Amino acid sequence: MVGDDSRIWIPSLGRERAQRLRGIRLIHTHLKREPLTEEDLSDLTLLRLDAACAITMDEHGLPEQFHLAYIAPGMKPGYTLEKPYRPGQLPEDLEDRFAELDTQFRRFEEVTRSAGGMPRAILVGVYTRESRQRRTPEDSIAELKELCHTAGVDPVQSFIQNRSHLDPSTVLGSGKIKEIAIAGVQENADTLVFDMELSPAQAIRLSTLTELKILDRTQLILDIFARNARSRDGKLQVELAQLRYLKGRLSEKDDNMSRLTGGIGARGPGETKLEIGRRRVEDRIRRLEKELTSVKKRRLLNRRRRDDSAVPVCSIVGYTNAGKSTLLNKLTHSEVTQENRLFATLDPTTRRLRFPEEREIILTDTVGFIHDLPPELKKAFQATLEELADSDLLLHCIDASDPAREEKVRDVEEILNELGLSDIPTLRVYNKLDRLPPALRKELENDARPDRVYVSAREGINLKPLLDRLEELTSGAVHPSVLAEPG
Ligand SMILES: Nc1nc2c(ncn2[C@@H]2O[C@H](COP(=O)(O)OP(=O)(O)OP(=O)(O)O)[C@@H](O)[C@H]2O)c(=O)[nH]1
Ligand SMILES: [Mg+2]
Numbered sequence: 001m002v003g004d005d006s007r008i009w010i011p012s013l014g015r016e017r018a019q020r021l022r023g024i025r026l027i028h029t030h031l032k033r034e035p036l037t038e039e040d041l042s043d044l045t046l047l048r049l050d051a052a053c054a055i056t057m058d059e060h061g062l063p064e065q066f067h068l069a070y071i072a073p074g075m076k077p078g079y080t081l082e083k084p085y086r087p088g089q090l091p092e093d094l095e096d097r098f099a100e101l102d103t104q105f106r107r108f109e110e111v112t113r114s115a116g117g118m119p120r121a122i123l124v125g126v127y128t129r130e131s132r133q134r135r136t137p138e139d140s141i142a143e144l145k146e147l148c149h150t151a152g153v154d155p156v157q158s159f160i161q162n163r164s165h166l167d168p169s170t171v172l173g174s175g176k177i178k179e180i181a182i183a184g185v186q187e188n189a190d191t192l193v194f195d196m197e198l199s200p201a202q203a204i205r206l207s208t209l210t211e212l213k214i215l216d217r218t219q220l221i222l223d224i225f226a227r228n229a230r231s232r233d234g235k236l237q238v239e240l241a242q243l244r245y246l247k248g249r250l251s252e253k254d255d256n257m258s259r260l261t262g263g264i265g266a267r268g269p270g271e272t273k274l275e276i277g278r279r280r281v282e283d284r285i286r287r288l289e290k291e292l293t294s295v296k297k298r299r300l301l302n303r304r305r306r307d308d309s310a311v312p313v314c315s316i317v318g319y320t321n322a323g324k325s326t327l328l329n330k331l332t333h334s335e336v337t338q339e340n341r342l343f344a345t346l347d348p349t350t351r352r353l354r355f356p357e358e359r360e361i362i363l364t365d366t367v368g369f370i371h372d373l374p375p376e377l378k379k380a381f382q383a384t385l386e387e388l389a390d391s392d393l394l395l396h397c398i399d400a401s402d403p404a405r406e407e408k409v410r411d412v413e414e415i416l417n418e419l420g421l422s423d424i425p426t427l428r429v430y431n432k433l434d435r436l437p438p439a440l441r442k443e444l445e446n447d448a449r450p451d452r453v454y455v456s457a458r459e460g461i462n463l464k465p466l467l468d469r470l471e472e473l474t475s476g477a478v479h480p481s482v483l484a485e486p487g
Pocket of ligand 1: 318319322323337340341343431433435455457458
């Protein structure tokens with residue numbers, strides 16, 4: 001390789017992730033009398049070179065000093081810098097040292113491997129002033145971590161960066177990208193997860209720069225939905241959303257999706273693999289859309305039938321993981337899936353709830369909400385969510401123990417508004433009361449308002465008052481307008 005007096009350009013050394021040193025030593029001259037530069041050292045780490053060596057010269061152009069550094073697996077800053085050697089004094093055991101390093105590197109890879117072969121991910125949140133006004137970067141990253149856990153990705157480190165605007169081609173500046181890539185080597189990570197939706201071009205650019213697999217928040221959510229889809233309708237909806245997302249991301253060259261197969265981001269509904277050529281994507285999308293239209297018609301028919309029965313319908317809505325399914329189970333003695341995972345529920349479930357005196361209502365549990373739900377999913381789940389419009393009452397289930405509780409309440413209300421559901425009377429059910437410190441719990445319980453109740457679905461606390469409220473609000477005896485305005 002040839003460079004100039006300030007730098008050399010190292011060609012791409014290939015993307016494959018050998019679990020060892022690269023077997024390449026960078027030995028180059030420095031025309032100025034300077035030791036190894038920042039850039040030499042970051043190349044050493046990023047490219048996993050065996051060693052980087054710079055040879056400086058004296059005024060006669062003869063070799064003066066050998067500056068030598070080699071990689072130090074798992075340690076910060078990721079390399080060992082030796083004292084400069086004089087020509088002729090280079091240690092003779094270098095070959096053995098490299099062999100030893102190689103062994104260390106493999107051992108490091110083994111001890112840092114995540115259980116079950118999960119991808120190891122570095123989380124990257126880039127926030128503008130506008131996004132920070134809606135939620136704190138810490139809350140946002142905390143939620144991304146939850147999404148990772150649910151999707152089977154091991155988050156090993158996170159970077160938060162505030163910027164006045166996002167770089168259109170790479171989101172972040174090049175210095176920061178390098179820092180993150182170096183952390184990737186130090187943490188033995190193979191994936192970067194961005195807390196936003198990336199454009200196809202951004203994802204490709206970032207993956208070239210870092211040699212890491214790039215995932216965005218949308219892919220994580222799609223993946224979780226794909227894992228959790230059980231019913232036929234659910235699977236159709238999820239596959240449609242995935243294909244719509246992928247459509248814009250399949251280039252001409254990638255006709256067989258080879259780059260996308262395997263792992264997160266390529267899992268189809270029900271453990272199938274998404275393996276479909278670009279040209280067939282359009283066909284498949286059209287087919288799915290048609291099938292979903294017939295699903296919609298069938299649903300409409302069911303809805304009409306339900307209308308006729310004149311049994312009041314009450315729907316449980318709320319942020320994902322708030323405890324909606326647990327609440328339905330407790331109130332109706334059922335056993336729908338409840339789990340400490342995001343989006344455990346995708347398919348709506350309906351149960352009858354009988355009050356004394358032979359009165360009954362229909363209680364439904366449905367897919368949870370999340371802020372900035374990917375538009376593809378929003379569209380695909382439109383039909384499911386539209387059913388909420390038939391409700392006579394909404395139970396807005398809130399995790400009272402969540403520090404980001406109020407933001408999530410606002411997110412849910414915004415989504416309800418978007419769905420045209422904000423006119424339906426809503427009772428706020430603050431759940432997980434058992435997790436609150438006693439003082440806060442007292443304070444909340446004393447804050448009696450007609451539009452809210454405080455319960456623990458899991459521990460069965462205050463369910464009687466909730467049932468009484470439910471009966472009251474659905475009996476027609478009390479006009480729902482007694483529910484105060486939110487606030
Ligand atoms: N401590 C405590 N945990 C609860 C309570 N209610 C629910 N949980 C837990 O919260 C987690 C989520 O509960 P789910 O009922 O699955 O929540 P969900 O709102 O249906 O969530 P998705 O369907 O995933 O959107 C589970 O681990 C529940 O055991 C409660 O009152 N107290
Ligand atoms: Mg649920």
